[in-house]
């Protein structure tokens with residue numbers, strides 16, 4: 001017995017997904033992953049190698065190298081129409097660290113943290129680790145945030161986590177919804193944390209950054225998905241000065257700085273050739289169309305995902321198990337909260353060949 005352990009951590013479940021994955025045999029097609037199957041573009045790798053060769057391997061300033069923060073400030077202005085000076089940006093170890101330090105800096109014991117249910121697994125867990133109380137925001141039939149319900153939950157809350165395009169549903173929120181949420185939150189004294197990691201993977205709609213519509217907004221983003229750089233652990237937050245002043249303390253003591261080499265790689269990513277991003281977006285769109293048409297043919301009916309690289313498909317847990325046993329790994333809806341136990345997330349960050357083979361297996365498992 002080596003405890004006692006902190007109840008904030010002890011009471012959190014390690015993701016149950018792993019157990020389910022263990023049921024999958026060898027040769028399974030993995031549609032359970034939330035990461036691009038593309039390689040990091042060559043010019044980004046080259047910049048990292050050059051940084052190593054030049055000996056840029058020490059600590060950087062806590063908030064990140066000035067060149068990268070300046071590039072991110074430009075990116076926010078040009079792509080997101082958000083004005084944010086470099087001193088209001090902290091470079092982090094992925095969006096994950098950015099989410100963690102925001103929660104640590106802003107959430108007091110018992111504070112309410114609103115996040116979509118179904119939603120990305122980390123939000124509720126990080127809120128709990130910070131001593132807060134996660135509260136699920138229900139989605140409508142098309143997986144978009146139910147704005148009226150969201151508003152009714154906001155009074156007395158501390159944070160509202162907005163994630164558009166969303167994991168696991170692929171929903172993209174409209175300008176009207178983002179604006180309404182930000183404006184209501186501002187009046188209610190709720191800080192919006194806007195996780196925009198999938199902003200470049202949208203098919204036919206437009207991305208609206210929450211920070212366009214108000215000041216009490218923390219924007220979180222990362223190179224992870226946009227540039228196929230999940231393993232580089234490079235993200236950032238952009239926030240009002242007073243929030244940055246608190247977040248930097250948590251970042252300083254838990255992380256010191258993001259990896260120096262990854263920061264130089266990210267500088268090349270954000271300032272260099274953007275055509276790889278378009279190529280990936282086009283390919284994801286083709287895969288989305290392929291998987292959605294295939295699933296519809298089998299008989300599944302669900303809202304067509306507008307962004308990210310996931311389809312969120314209604315199916316009972318018993319069918320999810322049969323599909324996994326038949327050699328296609330997908331993620332049960334129960335992993336994303338309490339509201340969608342009869343769904344599964346299918347990631348289409350996999351080759352078209354794998355998607356076609358997976359559809360064959362899903363069809364057989366569904367007919368059993």
Ligand SMILES: Cc1ncc(COP(=O)(O)O)c(C=O)c1O
Nearest residue numbers: 034094095096120167222224235
């Ligand atoms: C919505 C969302 N936010 C954040 C992350 C974490 O990103 P990072 O790898 O940059 O920590 C993920 C990863 O799957 C995600 O889906």
